[in-house]
Amino acid sequence: MTAGKLRPYFLSHPTVVLTNSPLGRIVTHAELSIRMVKWTIELEEYDIEYKPRVAIKAQVLTYFLIEMVLPREEEIWRVVVDGASNLSGCGVGVVLIAPSGEKIKLARRIDSRVTNNEAEYEAVLAGLQASREVGASRVIIYSDSQLVAQQIRGTYEAKNKKMLKYLGLIAARV
Template identity: 40%
Template sequence: MVVERKEEGKEQLIQRPVYYISEALIESKQRYPHYQKLVYAVLRAQRRLAPYFHEHPIKVVASTPLANIIRNRDATGRIDKWAVELGVHNITYESRHAIKSQALADFLADWEEAQQPSSQADLRHWTLHFDGSKNLEGAGAGVVLTSPKGDVVRYVLQLRFEPCTNNMAEYEALLHGMRIAKEMGATRLRCLGDSDLVASQTSGTCDATDANMIAYKRAVDQAGASFAGHIVE
């Protein structure tokens, strides 16, 4: 995302980068058709940069006719659902005839250089195994964090709040593990759990409707922003 504005001493509009967003697609999303991946990219940007989409007109430039895809009245499934969510914003779609934004290209080059790892091991993901449950004796969670070099750290949590459900315990385990990984300097994180609900909600394939689940998903998104890449499976 870039913004165009006038600057003192400049006759033409100057482009400045605002945000760069990336996401590692899980296996199910990798199987999306190409046009669905493009629409999903716009959807993901809208969710991550909601304040900008709410307050400003947004122009999406692409070589694919996204306007025809998103505004197709015969669209079904994911596209129909995503089109409803995107339709509330002031978004226009333009064909890309040439790469206009040198500011964005320069920003990406600088960002990639800044993110270059100091060693080959940094290119590999840390692995986080998490699990949580609620029973008659209370609620608890467990975290096992493995570094790229094979070092293992284990944590056990006792959750002392009510009400607490199994899904809430799973989210607490995931969030605690992500915080630990951040403190230990992890930059790329692969999170593995046995909760289909948590994996589906955090990946965006399933919407969170319960207020608690919405809050937990938002917390996971915020924690995930601390990493160069993270996957929840």
């Protein structure tokens, strides 16, 4: 089922499966397991390579966790947000840029119909939530919506009830 849903991704990219079990040997040699024949037939059209998982030294993993999970107080993350609404649907896009320059890209579809300004506010909220999840303590948010940016800064007054509600949600998360 997963292979069917992710078919465009599997067809356009080579896939490497790291495993400690002999899964690659079983899938590539159908005679080892009759029950695996169907899976083998379905998966053989994809460029899947099976490699043994190599050992990770515990200290290296610890250093990685320290670097990625514990940002320094002076580090500032940049969050680029954009929201859109049209006849085919509504959605938001967020790019988190770590102080080291690494990028994390997120996209989310909005289930309800919203205006472009509401979609821009949803993008800001999604960016704030994502930055909190990665542990960013300080962020600068970049938005292409002058209205939303100026309302958040307090330069423009929000008169619409929905915009006031969004401003309250943002203020609660800052």
